[in-house]
Amino acid sequence: xxxxxxxxxxxxxxxxxxxxxxxxxxxxxxxxxxxxxxxxxxxxxxxxxxxxxxxxxxxxxxxxxxxxxxxxxxxxxxxxxxxxxxxxxxxxxxxxxxxxxxxxxxxxxxxxx
Amino acid sequence: xxxxxxxxxxxxxxxxxxxxxxxxxxxxxxxxxxxxxxxxxxxxxxxxxxxxxxxxxxxxxxxxxxxxxxxxxxxxxxxxxxxxxxxxxxxxxxxxxxxxxxxxxxxxxx
Numbered sequence: 001x002x003x004x005x006x007x008x009x010x011x012x013x014x015x016x017x018x019x020x021x022x023x024x025x026x027x028x029x030x031x032x033x034x035x036x037x038x039x040x041x042x043x044x045x046x047x048x049x050x051x052x053x054x055x056x057x058x059x060x061x062x063x064x065x066x067x068x069x070x071x072x073x074x075x076x077x078x079x080x081x082x083x084x085x086x087x088x089x090x091x092x093x094x095x096x097x098x099x100x101x102x103x104x105x106x107x108x109x110x111x112x113x
Numbered sequence: 114x115x116x117x118x119x120x121x122x123x124x125x126x127x128x129x130x131x132x133x134x135x136x137x138x139x140x141x142x143x144x145x146x147x148x149x150x151x152x153x154x155x156x157x158x159x160x161x162x163x164x165x166x167x168x169x170x171x172x173x174x175x176x177x178x179x180x181x182x183x184x185x186x187x188x189x190x191x192x193x194x195x196x197x198x199x200x201x202x203x204x205x206x207x208x209x210x211x212x213x214x215x216x217x218x219x220x221x222x223x
Contacts, residue, residue, distance in 0.1 A: 004156075033210060042117075042203050042213030043157070056210065091157070098209055099145060099164070104157040 002026060004105035006092050012111045013082060020078045021108045025094030032075050033102060034067055035091040036060065043091055049075060050098075079110075087112045115140045117204050119214035126194050126221050134189040134217050136204030145207040146187045148178055151216075152200045160202070163187065174198070194221050 005024040013019055025032045030051055035043035046065070047057045051072035061067075064083075069075040079086055089109050093102035120135035138144065148160040161172025168180040178189045187204060199221045205211040 035211075040122075040215065042119075042205070042216050043211070045210040045212070048210055093157075093211075099207070101147060101159045101162055102211060103159075104149075106156045 004092055004094050004103050006090075006105035006108050008108055009106060010109045010111070012113065014113050015082055015084060017082055018078065018080045019082060019110060020076055021090055021092075021110075023075045023077070023092030023094075023105060025074070025092070026103055027073075029094035029096055029103070030072075031095045031098060031102075032069055033093040033095075034075070034077050035093065037089040037091055037107070038087075046077075046090075082110075082112050084112050086110060115206065115208050115212045117206055117212050117214040119202075119204055119217050121217045122215065124217055124219045126219070128196055128221055128223055129193050130221075132189070132191040132194050132198070132219070134202055134204075134219075136187045136189065136214060137185050138187065138204075138206045138212075139185065140206055140208060140212075142208075146178075146180060147205045147207065147211070148172065148176070148187075148189050149203045149205060149213075150200050151203070157203070160189070194219075196221050196223050 007022045033048040034046040037043045049069040064080045067077045089107045091107045093104045095102045116139045118137045146163040149157045150160045163180045171177045204214040
């Protein structure tokens with residue numbers, strides 16, 4: 001399967017720890033997106049990349065969050081000093097360009113103890 | 114601000130019943146609209162999309178949706194649901210990124 005791949009699937013950590021998630025998009029897709037989903041809600045946009053350039057960040061993305069896509073391929077999302085409110089499913093999606101449908105990965109479920 | 118509203122949070126149907134899920138969006142420009150489905154334990158999958166042209170779009174598994182510009186609506190329909198349609202359904206508008214509704218959880222009983 002050459003879909004969007006996310007790692008890890010689950011992450012459990014103590015409050016205050018740093019966590020990093022990885023996303024591997026579909027290989028020819030230029031756009032890569034990060035979303036966050038909490039129970040009972042639809043996914044909420046966090047940030048996106050066009051190749052290696054980060055073009056937009058949501059106000060949901062506090063200064064504890066940072067995302068990179070260093071070579072325009074895979075992306076990482078880091079959360080520093082995690083808080084209880086960071087518990088959520090973090091979704092990655094990719095698309096060929098801004099108009100084409102986004103393809104989603106299985107997500108990384110983050111639980112903060 | 115752009116937003117998407119889904120009217121029904123939970124829908125319970127018997128097999129063979131007809132389905133209509135409401136979706137309204139708030140966005141003034143040209144829209145690309147989507148319905149995504151999330152089956153239990155699986156990732157979000159594209160059900161259907163509207164970019165332009167015929168406002169009645171057909172998707173996978175017998176689903177269709179109608180874009181009504183004057184009502185800012187993009188309702189999802191299926192004439193006869195199956196147990197395997199049990200899933201969560203999300204309407205979304207593309208404004209350079211996707212703005213999702215809160216989702217509708219559909220349960221279909223045999």
